[in-house]
Amino acid sequence: MMFFNLMREILSLEFERLILVKDFADILGKANLDAELKAYGFRLIKYEDVENFRFIFESEIKKNPNEKVFVMVNKEIYVPYDIYNYFKVCELNYSVIFPRLNSYVLENAKKIEFDLLAIACDDLYHDLTSEAETKDFIENTIFEFPYIKTYIEQIDEKMISILRDDMDYSAWFKIAYLKAKRNIMSTKFGVKNSEIENRVSRKLNEFIMNQFGQLSGKSYFNGPVIISKVMDYLLMQKEKTAMIVMDGMSISDWMIIEKHIDVEADLNFMYAMVPTITSISRQCLLSGLLPIEHEKPFSLANEKKQFTSKAEEALSAHESVAFFRGFDFDIGYKDFFICTIINEIDDLVHSQLQGLSGHFDGIERMAKTKKLDTLIKRLINQGFEVFVTSDHGNKEALGIGKPKGTGVEVETKSQRMMILKDYASKESLKEMYHLREYPGYYLPKEYNYLICEDEEALAYQGDTIMSHGGISVEEVIVPFIRVKGDKSNE
Known part of the structure; x- marks a missing residue:
């Protein structure tokens, strides 16, 4: 994609084996470039602790002269002189990447579509260094049709490239992320590509029909691969935890919502249960069991009991479990593991008469109410680790x-x-x-x-219509989001 190509030049990725990047604005993280860097052959290491990195440096990096290592420094922290000189050191900031734009505006922008910005900047031949000019550029100019068309074409090329390879479960996460971005833009501008749609559909169907039955055996140590492992993963954290379940939320829906919340969040992905209907998939989410293990696999009558029973298996007697519905509820001082089910998105899906375009408009209106933002901040302020997820997507x-x-x-x-x-x-x-x-x-x-x-x-x-139940990428692969913190308090 265009932004990664820009980073490849700035950071000399083709020519350097050992790179240390001072990225205090976390631009690489915000642009979600981990997968591209790994595909380029780099081992990624976050430099967060001097002594810990010293151990890795002496015992691993220096002893593996052929390994490509990419070290990310996201905060002001001491880097020893010998380590500093061992790496190609790059300082990354917005003024380096986009010199014609106002870096202050970029640093404080809530959400930047970096590929689209890079495309538009490639056609920019004069400075827009005032705050007003840059703000207009990133809010309006980059969304003009010629840039959007190029952006969608690049997404299509990237998806085709991925689809050429053997498709394991993680490759479909990449496709789902790209297709979610494509859906938002193509719906707004009417840029269709039935060849891409058919190719994705055909390949995913092959994967689901042949390999979906293997997903329950995948490790959940770094995050759940399938929805039935969410509770095991969260309870493994041993932290005061809140899970917000947005019924029916797709990846595209989250991309619209996150522009209206003042939190930093890590977006990951997992598979919903198939068929992607609430009664099957949400039971798996809350109970940690597979549908065949449920007494009533097609009913949600016992979901509160299932969630409570699963959570209490892993918690001590003084750690309370609570189950809620909606955005507004009272949290007890003993509550340690809580879940709330929010039905607004699924209600929008099933009442929609204007297709995907109308659905996205409805998601935008819902997000602008800031109800989810308010809930997340309230949970953070009460000491909870917050996760936002979904039981299935929509189509x-x-x-x-x-x-x-x-x-x-x-x-x-x-x-x-x-x-x-x-x-x-x-x-x-x-x-x-x-x-x-x-x-x-x-x-x-x-x-x-x-x-x-x-x-x-x-x-x-x-x-x-808008609905769910099928095995399209939009329905099957859903967001699993870990909230990192409240940006407004930084």
Whole structure:
């Protein structure tokens, strides 16, 4: 992508093996370049403790003359002279990267789309160093159609590059992140690419059909890969923890929301349960169990009890567990592990009549109320480690017809899948509505699971709807966010 190419030149990535970057504004972190740096062959190390790094330097770095090492220094901290001289040292700041813009404005911008900014700056031949000029440039100019078109084309090229390789579970996280960014821009400007959509859809379906059943065995030490491991990961932290579950939130939804919250947050990804309906996937999130282990796999009647039971397994007697709904609730002084379920996004999904464009407008309005921002700050102020996540995403789809009188009534709002039991005409349904049969990984085997094509829904023919239940990248891969701190208090 354009911004990484700029960093490659500034930091001499092609020519240097040992690089130490003083990045006090955490530009590399904000631009999410870890994956690109690793793909370039670098081992990434954060320089946070002098003695700890000294040990790594003496015992590992100096003894591995062929290893490429990239050290990130994000705060003013002592670096010994011998270490300083061992590396190629670069000082990274906004005035170095974007010399024609006002660095103060860039430092204080809430969220910068660095690739888009780099594209627009490549066409900038005069200085915009006043605060007003730079603010107008990053809020308006970079979103002009020619820059957006180039930006989307670069995303498409990056996705094609990733799709050429063998696709393991983590490669799909990269695709989901890129596609979420693409969805926001392409929806606003109407830039479609059915070839890319079909290619992503086809490859993901192959992965889900063949490899989804292996994900529950992946380590959750560095974060959950699948939604049923979230509770294990959070309880492993042994910290006072709050989990905010935004029902139905996609990665694109979070990207819109985060522009309206005053917190620093790390965005990671995980797989929802398939089919991506609330009753199946949220039970797994709250209970830490797989659907086949649930007494009622298609019901949310016991979700509070499931969450409480799972949390209490790992907590001591004096550490209380609490379960809430919505943004407003009273936190007890003994509460140590809490969860709140917020339904606003899922409600927006199922009431939407204007497709994805209308949905994104609704997310923007919701985010501007600052209710999530207020809740997060309140939890931080009461000493909680805060995580924001989702049980499944959402998808725009076109209705191709609405079957009646078939299947099991699992979730009346879902129009992207069917669950059948002892139904004689399964094959005719599959043919009539272009349904794919899902192997039912982790699910009760006495049922058949039929799922719509990515762009289609079991709705009135010709209607454009928002829903979930399918296996598109937007529905299956969801955000898992760790809040780092309140920016307004820095």
